[in-house]
Amino acid sequence: MGLDDLVNKGKELFEQNKDKVEGALKSDQAEEISDKVIDGVAGAAKKVLPENLHDKVDSARDAADGAIGNEK
Template sequence: MGIDDIVNKGKELFEENKNKIEGLLHSEQAEDVSDKVLDGAADLAKKVAPDSADAKIDELRGKADGAVGNE
């Protein structure tokens, strides 16, 4: 099985399970996990970036959070 076969199989599985995946991405569990991951990533970014970037980091964190979970 070549890489193209693997990619095509992945696409097929995604299409077959699109509704389930969409439901999981917008679940309470996904919201909890994404909040923890995004908080950690934002905290790390704030530690290494200059303080002047904090507002932009918070803005990007909020946009990412809106894409996953139910809030």
């Protein structure tokens, strides 16, 4: 089985389970985990980036948070 075959199989499996995958990404558990991870990454970024970039970090954090979990 070559790389193309593996990629195609992955696409096929995703399409077959698309509703389950999307449901998992919009679950309470995904929200809790993603909040912790995203907040941690944003906090770490703010520690090493100049203060004038903190608003951009917050915007990126909010965008990522809106894409994962069930709260906006």
